[in-house]
Amino acid sequence: MMSNKRKILFLQLVFLLAHFFLIFIMLKPYIGIDVQYNNGQITISNIYDNDGWARYTNLTIGDTILEVDNTNVTTFNTLFKHNNCFVHGSSIKIIRNNEIQYIQAPSDSLKDTFQEIIIPSIFSLTVFILTLFIYQQNSKVAFYLTGFLLSVSLSFFASTESGRGDFISNIIVSVFFPLGSLFLAHFIRMLLIEKGIKINWQLFFRINGFICLAIISSKLLTLFFNNDLDAFNTILVLSYFCFNICFSILLLIYFYLATKGSHHEVFLKWLILIHVCAFVPFIFLHAVPFIFRLPYIQDDLAAFTLFIIPIGYTYIVLTNRLIDINFILKQIPYYVFLTFIPTLILTIFVISERFYSGNIILYFIILFLAILTINIVTLFLKERLDFQLKDSLLYHQSFFSKNLNEFSQKLASVMKEDDLENLLLHQIKETLDPKVLLLIRINYKTTEYQCFDFMQNNAESILADSIKLKLRNNHSDILIDHPNYLGIQLYEHHHIGTYIWLSKKRNNTTFNLHEKMWLINIVKYVRLVYENLNIVKNIIATIENRDTTNHQSSNTLTRFLLQLSEQERKRLASDLHDSALQDQTIWYQKLDQLIQNSNTLQKEDLETLNKIKNGLLDVIKQIRDTCSELRPNFLLNTNFTASLEDLCKKKQAKASFSLRYEFQLSNYANNHNLTVSIYRVLQELLTNAEKHSNATLVSIEMWEDNHFIFLDYRDNGVGMDKISEQYNEDHIGLIGIKERIHILDGEIEFITELTQGLQILITIPR
Structure with a gap:
């Protein structure tokens, strides 16, 4: 049995000999x-x-x-x-x-003959060159594809002369036209099997082969003996051809529906599209009307769409990637809707004699202005439609817009660079589904690189030397676009460039325009968050490295930190109140209801439950006090002086010292920063007195004049040797007080000696 390569060589030889003979015939004028x-x-x-x-x-x-x-x-x-x-x-x-x-023969007829040869010759030459590439694959798919392409090419080449009644051309068409459709059916079958799609219809394909042989034999007999069955056999050949084409399309549609959602979906869509575009015009504009004796166009004109065949099929067989047909099919209805009316108007302009005045220059100007006006109006209409109908007509764009919005919400919880990169990689995997997804870091100085393989592939083999060189020479943040992959720089920091690198999608399709734009936009989000993380990291480093006692920090930095602290206090208070406190209250009420309604419990059990209830009540009170300290009442627009007095009352209830206080202040409801700072200063003074002073008496007095607010704090505690500017645990609270007073442009003075107590005088501009 001959190998597939030898079979292909035999077909190519027959193809060349038949073409040389046909060209010899066609060079003579008809x-x-x-x-x-x-x-x-x-x-x-x-x-x-x-x-x-x-x-x-x-x-x-x-x-x-x-x-x-x-x-x-x-x-x-x-x-x-x-x-x-x-x-x-x-x-x-x-x-x-x-x-x-x-x-x-007139000289003009020679030009017509030359033109009749050019187009079929281009088609045949293209097919033959492509079969030379297919020949290298040495498979049944390659053999049937070669047979199909060469048979269709020969039939197309001979179709004109066959229609003119040339005997040899009729023989070629009679043999290769039905044979090509049989090759096509076998090619589809073998291609589906090669892609892992099971199809067990061997008996049908054998019967189909016998039918093809019978039809070819019958047609040849009518050619040689010129009997009355010639017309019938011509219809039989066309019917058989149409049957095989329609069968192939239906077979593809069946398996497309059976495997929908798998990686084969796009591949099968491509096969269906190639069949429909290449053969439907020939079937419905020539074959079917000819069979039913209806008006039809000539076969050589109807066969022009066959140019799709060698391009489409060879593209599938020789390449490992496919253009994203889903993207194309989703865009077509929108563009048809958008261009239908302009196309109709332009057609009327072109075919209407009313606009043609006999002057070709004037007609050109009229037509040019009309087309220009229609295009401008169409572009304005497109913008309007994009805005109003984006969810229905532009589903793909709407999907990616929603995807970006969801991603931006996830970014709010990112606090570290690693989390940011992992979030991005997961989002790319879910949205684009690439075969390979890499995070690459390149040191531009040492030309070394690190590769993190997110999809668990062999990253070293994926990164070819040419790709490494491309990345090392790239310092821009634009998309690195290639049919097989996409690359883009995330950021560059200290001569280290970080890149995202991804291959074509798992269904072997290339990335469409919307997917590329989505990748560009999502990387912009990541870059922005990365810059913010770096700013925060630098601020934290500055805080950690600064000398907190010998050098005064900047007002901007301190204000930022204090505002951040207040926001965290507010968030924590809200979380405690809305979650833990509410849950504790509910369980307390259920426990109390159980105790009230229970008549079967023993006395000891009731006492235990009452202790648990009282303990739970204490926990609730402690949570409420904590929430109150984290978020004071004056933040809820209550009276400022009342909030300060409430703070002192609560502290007195827990402290071991006597607390005297007097506040003679206005209500500073419109100055939030001032009220928060004074409240936190007073809170810190009382906390510091409770923890460190060992005082028995603490007094606080606050008053104001037209320009300043004054605070006088005194206690009879242990005092201090001096207020050193050294940073230690005992001074953290005092340093916080100094920072708050500093950002208010106030002054603070410490008066103290060991065993002589402590006095703090604070002056704050109003």
């Missing part, structure tokens, strides 16, 4: 006449109005043909009455009214 035999003479019975060179001469119906290209026509057997001598030729010798005339 005459364009029908003839009939009368008493041993051959006369012209018809002259075609739209084909051949006879229509440009004085040949008439009834002329007797003596010679074609100096060859006596009576020497040919009637079996071959449609042979080459009656179809092609550059000269005819006729007799008319007993007068012999020589008719030469």
Whole structure:
């Protein structure tokens, strides 16, 4: 049994020989006449109005043909009455009214002949070159694809001459036209099997092969013996061809529906699209109307869409990637909707005689202005439609917009660079589903790189030297676009560039425009968050490294930290109140209800439950006090002085010292920063006195004049040796007080000695 490569070579040899023979025939000009035999003479019975060179001469119906290209026509057997001598030729010798005339083909007919050869030759040459690449694969898929492409090419090349009645061309079309459709059915079957899609219809394909052989034999017999079944067999050949094409399309649709949602979905869509675009025009504009005796266009015109076949199928077989057809199919309805009316108007302009004045320049100007105006209006309409109908017509764009919004919400919880990168990689994997997803760091100075493989592939083998070189020479943040992959720089810091690198999608499709734009936009989000994380990191480093006692920090930094602290206090108080406190209260009420309604419990159990209830009540009170300290009442727009007095009352209830206080202040409801700072200063003074002073008496007095607010704190505690500017645990609270007073442009003075107590005088501008 021959190998697949030898079979392909045999088909290519037959293809070349048949084409050389056809070109030899087609180089002779086509005459364009029908003839009939009368008493041993051959006369012209018809002259075609739209084909051949006879229509440009004085040949008439009834002329007797003596010679074609100096060859006596009576020497040919009637079996071959449609042979080459009656179809092609550059000269005819006729007799008319007993007068012999020589008719030469006009020079224009040679141009027509050349044009008739060019397009089929381009098609055939393209097919043959592609089969040379397919030949290297040495598989059944390659053999059937080669057979299909070469058969279709031969049929297309011979179709014009076959329609003109050339005997050899009719033989070629009769053999290779049905054979090509059979090759196609087998190619689809083997390609699906190669892709892992099971299809067990071997008996059907064998029967199909026998039917093909029978149809070819029947058609050849009618050609040789010229019987009345020729028309029937022509219809049979066309019907068989249409059956195989429609069967292939239905087979693909069936398996597309059966495997929808898998990685084969896009691949099967591509096969269906190629079939439909290549064959539907031929079937419904030529074959079906011809079969049912309806008006039809010529086969050579209808077959122009066959150019899709060699390009489409070879693209699938030779490449490992596919253009994202889902993206294309989703865009087509929108563009059809958008361009239908402008196209209709332009068509009316072009075909209407009303706008044509006879002056070609004036007509050009009118047409140019009309097209320009229509395009401008269409662009304005597009902007309007994009805004109003984006969810229905532009689902793809809407999906990516929502995706970006969801991602931006997730970014709010990111606090570290590693978390940011992991979040991005997960989002890319879920949205784009690439085969390979890498995070690459490159040191531009040492040209070393680190590769983190998110998809658990062999990253070292994926990163070719050319890719490494491309990344090392790239310092821009634009998209690195390639049919097989996408790359983009996330950020660059201290000569280290961080890149995202991803291959084509798992369904072998390339990235479409919207996916590329999504990747660019999501990286912009990540860059912004990364910059903010770096700013926060630098601020923290500054705080950690600064000398907190010998150098005064900047007002901006201190204010930022204090505001951040207040926000965290507020958030924590809200979380405690809305979650823990509410849950504790509910359980307390249930426990109390259980105790009140229980008559079966023993006395000891009731006492235990009451202790638990009282303990739970204490916990609730402690949580409420904590919430109150974290978020004081004055933040809820209560009276400022009342909030300070409430703070002192609560502290007195827990402290071991006596607390005297007096506040003579206005209500500073409109100055939030001032009230918060004074409240926190007083809170810290009382906390510090409770923890460190060992005092028995603490007094606080606050008053104001037209320009300043004064605070006088005194206690009879242990005092201090001096207020050193050293940073230690005992001074953390005092340092916080100094920072708050500093950002208010106030002054603070410490008066103290060991065992002599402590006095703090604070002056704050109003």
